[in-house]
Amino acid sequence: MMHSAILSGHYLPNDTPIHRLNPRAKIISFFTLLAVVIITRSTVGYTALGLLLLSLAHLSKTGPRIVFSGIRRVGLFLLLIFLMNALFFNGDRPLWEYAFFHISVGGIAQGANVALKVIFLMALSSILMTTTTPMEITDTFAWLLSPLQRLRIPVHDFALMISIAIQFIPVLAEESETIIKAQTARAAKLDSPKLREKANALLPLVLPIFISAFRRADELALAMEARGFRGGKFRTRKSSPGFTRLDFAALTISIAFCAAAVILHR
Amino acid sequence: MDIIEAKNLFYTYEGEASQRYSLEGIDFRMKAGEFVVLLGQNGSGKSTLAKHFNGLLPLQQGNLYIAGLDVRDPANLWDIRRKCGMVFQNPDNQFISSVIEEDIAFGLENYDFPPEQIAAEVHKALALVGMAGFEKKSPHMLSGGQKQRVALAGVLAISPEIIIFDESTAMLDIQGRQEILQTIQQLHQAEHKSIIHITHRMEEAVLADRIDLMKAGRIVASGPPRRILADLPLLTSANLLPPLPVRLYEDLRNAGIHLAECPLTIHELTEQLCRLS
Numbered sequence: 001m002m003h004s005a006i007l008s009g010h011y012l013p014n015d016t017p018i019h020r021l022n023p024r025a026k027i028i029s030f031f032t033l034l035a036v037v038i039i040t041r042s043t044v045g046y047t048a049l050g051l052l053l054l055s056l057a058h059l060s061k062t063g064p065r066i067v068f069s070g071i072r073r074v075g076l077f078l079l080l081i082f083l084m085n086a087l088f089f090n091g092d093r094p095l096w097e098y099a100f101f102h103i104s105v106g107g108i109a110q111g112a113n114v115a116l117k118v119i120f121l122m123a124l125s126s127i128l129m130t131t132t133t134p135m136e137i138t139d140t141f142a143w144l145l146s147p148l149q150r151l152r153i154p155v156h157d158f159a160l161m162i163s164i165a166i167q168f169i170p171v172l173a174e175e176s177e178t179i180i181k182a183q184t185a186r187a188a189k190l191d192s193p194k195l196r197e198k199a200n201a202l203l204p205l206v207l208p209i210f211i212s213a214f215r216r217a218d219e220l221a222l223a224m225e226a227r228g229f230r231g232g233k234f235r236t237r238k239s240s241p242g243f244t245r246l247d248f249a250a251l252t253i254s255i256a257f258c259a260a261a262v263i264l265h266r
Numbered sequence: 267m268d269i270i271e272a273k274n275l276f277y278t279y280e281g282e283a284s285q286r287y288s289l290e291g292i293d294f295r296m297k298a299g300e301f302v303v304l305l306g307q308n309g310s311g312k313s314t315l316a317k318h319f320n321g322l323l324p325l326q327q328g329n330l331y332i333a334g335l336d337v338r339d340p341a342n343l344w345d346i347r348r349k350c351g352m353v354f355q356n357p358d359n360q361f362i363s364s365v366i367e368e369d370i371a372f373g374l375e376n377y378d379f380p381p382e383q384i385a386a387e388v389h390k391a392l393a394l395v396g397m398a399g400f401e402k403k404s405p406h407m408l409s410g411g412q413k414q415r416v417a418l419a420g421v422l423a424i425s426p427e428i429i430i431f432d433e434s435t436a437m438l439d440i441q442g443r444q445e446i447l448q449t450i451q452q453l454h455q456a457e458h459k460s461i462i463h464i465t466h467r468m469e470e471a472v473l474a475d476r477i478d479l480m481k482a483g484r485i486v487a488s489g490p491p492r493r494i495l496a497d498l499p500l501l502t503s504a505n506l507l508p509p510l511p512v513r514l515y516e517d518l519r520n521a522g523i524h525l526a527e528c529p530l531t532i533h534e535l536t537e538q539l540c541r542l543s
């Protein structure tokens with residue numbers, strides 16, 4: 001159970017400045033800082049960003065355990081990215097070469113660069129997810145996409161659908177794990193070298209997962225309808241409060257970071 | 267006026283030309299404040315019937331009135347769903363937010379409750395199921411029984427007069443089941459809600475005012491638990507296993523030991539046995 005809670009990057013109720021931010025200001029700041037993560041290449045940039053994220057994690061009481069649990073889960077992937085770049089990237093200042101192995105300062109730097117970006121990205125989203133409720137995220141996305149409403153795209157339903165889908169990921173992940181365990185216990189030849197056998201083994205895994213996902217979606221749709229949901233309608237919602245000084249501060253800081261990053265890495 | 271009046275309902279999932287009916291001439295009436303259990307083997311049509319009561323399935327043949335509202339009139343659909351709530355089997359498939367308060371607000375928002383009243387209504391609904399104080403928590407962190415009670419609060423928030431439980435206890439452990447049954451009884455007795463409870467468990471059916479027994483799309487018997495559950499041939503003909511105390515009563519009788527009355531619960535059975543000696 002704990003496993004799925006962390007997986008979903010769960011909302012943790014608390015009363016911190018980050019929780020109190022207007023969700024719109026918070027999510028715009030999030031995207032601005034995301035841009036900073038993408039732009040940054042230099043040590044100075046990463047140090048500044050690291051310090052900012054640490055203070056955000058502290059301010060929001062997200063805590064290192066949650067920030068790092070997300071990163072730990074992709075740990076192997078990170079190591080792989082780093083090693084691929086460090087071992088094979090033909091960068092400048094080579095240190096050692098043999099056949100297709102090239103170890104260079106440039107390659108190591110490149111590996112560290114990509115790995116750091118992923119780490120910062122995960123940390124940033126954990127902070128957003130632990131301080132913002134699913135409906136706040138849904139409403140903000142609907143608001144951001146609202147220009148599309150003129151094209152008769154049901155923006156609010158779409159945002160709700162995405163938000164529910166995200167929340168179902170842990171449930172489905174847990175279930176897939178169970179199904180895979182059950183089927184490998186029944187000696188499915190998943191690790192067979194023969195492609196045909198592998199495909200044959202995969203089908204009984206994928207099929208129940210799909211069937212179960214459809215059944216869940218069906219029941220969820222019924223439950224939503226039974227509670228009076230009608231698509232294509234903007235529902236009443238706690239009206240979004242105006243921006244406070246705190247929101248302007250958050251936006252100013254993140255835009256300043258973004259401007260600095262652009263100038264620094266021009 | 268009865269709160270549910272169904273007359274001669276027919277329903278098929280396979281297009282109107284098909285002869286395979288999932289409901290075949292159902293007559294069903296229910297008084298406001300009644301507690302009815304729908305009993306029947308898998309595929310006997312319990313869910314199909316229940317889904318007619320809140321307009322989840324369209325009326326094909328017959329007449330149906332919910333609290334006086336004609337189900338055939340599409341303009342009544344939202345009012346009918348508001349009068350008749352439904353709790354499903356798997357609590358995990360009923361949440362639309364991982365924050366309880368937001369999930370319960372879903373129905374209120376659908377019915378355009380004034381935003382400033384929503385928090386109070388959410389609290390009231392949670393208090394009704396004994397889950398006040400869990401507003402900010404995630405349903406995924408709760409036990410099965412707690413999850414199902416939160417799902418019920420989501421239904422109660424819009425104050426339905428009728429609440430249908432479609433095998434809502436089936437996936438729960440003993441404790442979770444007990445929690446839900448207690449909540450159901452409290453809603454029935456203290457809040458005077460009309461309850462339809464669909465179940466396979468005989469010990470849950472005992473709690474009802476009335477049991478309707480379904481078989482192959484028909485209601486084959488309807489009456490108080492004491493009559494339906496003690497009727498061995500009837501239950502056997504509907505492919506249901508009678509309650510253990512009833513089977514024991516019969517076995518004892520065949521062995522020449524006569525109890526004064528057919529017991530429905532273990533408790534009653536014990537009393538009867540004690541009286542023997």
Ligand SMILES: Nc1ncnc2c1ncn2[C@@H]1O[C@H](COP(=O)(O)OP(=O)(O)OP(=O)(O)O)[C@@H](O)[C@H]1O
Binds near residue numbers: 310313315
């Ligand atoms: N979505 C559907 N499409 C086609 N046939 C269906 C569908 N749902 C139910 N049926 C059929 O209708 C009949 C009645 O099903 P229903 O689900 O109402 O039974 P039930 O009494 O609720 O059974 P259970 O105890 O398994 O829930 C069954 O024969 C079933 O196969």
Ligand SMILES: [Mg+2]
Binds near residue numbers: 313314433
């Ligand atoms: Mg059913």
